[in-house]
Amino acid sequence: MVIEYAGTVIRAVLTDKREKYYDGKGIGCYMFRIDDFDVVDATMQGNAARFINHSCEPNCYSRVINVDGRKHIVIFALRKIYRGEELTYDYKFPIEDDENKLRCNCRARRCRRYLN
Template identity: 55%
Template sequence: MVIEYVGQVIRQVRREQRYKEEGIGSSYLFRVDQDTIIDATKCGNLARFINHSCNPNCYAKIITVESQKKIVIYSRQPISINEEITYDYKFPIEETKIPCLCEANGCRGSLN
């Protein structure tokens, strides 16, 4: 285990639109399941700053602890000092593509 992705547990995605209206340029919303999102935008930890990679050294896993779903980042391999921690965001496939800038070997070219 590297770190838990923490934030406010919410049940709606309208918050992303509200953040845009408020001028908040970056939001950190991580979907747990169909109904639940963890919003780390205003009350998260360092996990919200972990970048995407198409060839990551970590992965995100949803676990249940005392009937609460949590997101935990686990390492795939030993991680060296000063090595960037990354995981695959696994965004859903959509018509509008989000360019990927990870520059990893085998980069897919988009986050979705």
């Protein structure tokens, strides 16, 4: 285990409204979907996990785990991580049509070129 993705748990239906609010205020948005119903919003009350970047060849992975009936997002190491090495995981965004694709800049040897 590396770190838990911490923040405020909100209903998934509120994410668009929050994203628009943050965008209007010029605030970077950091949200991580737990499931179809809940999302962790780490934008205002998160921890350092929100700054972990995407990579198509990551050194970590994320899992939703259940602890005492509550779901938590935890980042785990895939391999030994060396001091000074950037932490990364695959964001696994849903596949979108060509006009909504997000370019990937991970520079991995086997980069998929898009996050979604």
